[in-house]
Amino acid sequence: MILFFWLLLSRFSGWSKSVFPGPLQVFESLWGLILNGVMVKHVVASLYRVTIGFYLAILLGIPMGIILGRINIAKSFLNPVLHFLRPISPLAWIPLAMLWFGIGDKPAIFLIFLSSFFPLVVSTTVAVANIDPVFFHVAANFNFNRYEQLKKIIIPAILPEVVTALRISIGIAWLVVVAAEMIAVKSGLGYLILDSRNALRMDYVMGAMIVIGIIGLFLDVLMKRLSKIEPVFWGSIGS
Template sequence: MKFKTVLNAAIGFSLLVAVWQLIIVIGDYDEALFPPPLKVWEGIVSLILDGTLFTHIQVSLYRFLAGYLSAVLAAVLLGLILGRLPILWNVLDPVAQIIRPVSPIAWSPFIVLWFGIGDIPAIVIIFIAAFFPVLLSTVSAVRKVDKNYLKVAQNLEIKDFQLLTKIIFPAAFPYIANGLHIAVGTAWIFLVAGEMVGAQSGLGYLIIDARNSMRLDLVMAGIVFIGISGLLLDKAVGVFEAWINRLWGVRNN
């Protein structure tokens, strides 16, 4: 099964590269304006050899992990509590639904004024991007927990903290995991967008700097690594999800 998955991915990427090259040949585009795959590959190799790529990836990953993990921790804890307090959640839900669609980039003027420049603004943007998907999925998951579990816990006189950590959280985790996957994508997108706005390092800055130098081959190389990094981060969440499910004896469908 894994070999077939790898083979299908290889075929898909090969077709993508072939179509990419075909468009350039048919359209007779200038390499400086629409770099071909070989030119982009040379740009990737140059970024790897001079260490530039790893420097920017390291910075972006630090910002992402700081913002994403703090958002997940805060959103899960708050979601577990609000999911058990339906009256309070009914009051806060309209507020969350109004704030949630606002792009984190829209908050950037305030974020820069409040936190200055550097890593913190990007981390805050990632926090906002990841917080609401995880919060909403956690609240929804808690409210969907089988009532029979709660009745058994009540009969066994299980206290509130143990009820949350031993019963509600494990039962809700498969649904919470959906929010974790969504949050990875949104947080990574807005990290790159935030780095394009005011950062002096990171993958987003790499693309803007290459654009200013009219090195579109490096722009495309940056886009490739943004996509690959996002895929690997999502796979990492999947590995964590599978580990938690094995730990609790939950079977994946």
């Protein structure tokens, strides 16, 4: 259906083929990009940046969220800072990122890290603060030490919410990577779009958009899978 409308729209919109290409032309160009390896190169570059940035955000954000949720002093010190930084779009950091990290992968990774870090910290903090205190009583009653409390109470208790947060933040990370790649780098899907625009190849632009959409969808499905693992899934039905 969509393809059909696209076909009609491009045929009768009055714009020329180079401004608003039809589906056939786009898929043909896209196929060409896939065959000559250009597309693979850009996809790998984008995914690489998202993966690194996202992992960094997980590695720092989730432990920080747990600390903020459990230790009130940490919360009263760090929460105001976090809530001040959070509403600033990662894109506003572009000049600083370039200044600090120069040209290349690093500023892009930094921007992706920022985009997923704040939502992860906030959701983890909320999830930890919402754990039913009865579970901590049980832990105390059965003489859990701090490590056991973390491993057997806190982490499994927050997992359902954290997985949801991961799903949302990888979506954001994928949005941000395209924007981040329009500056400072010479590869990635964002760069491909920018470069194609400069070359006035709207068919390439649209091809890249399609690939971005498909990969975004794939990342979301991947994250959804994660929430179906049984120890994670306990929360979706309620205790």
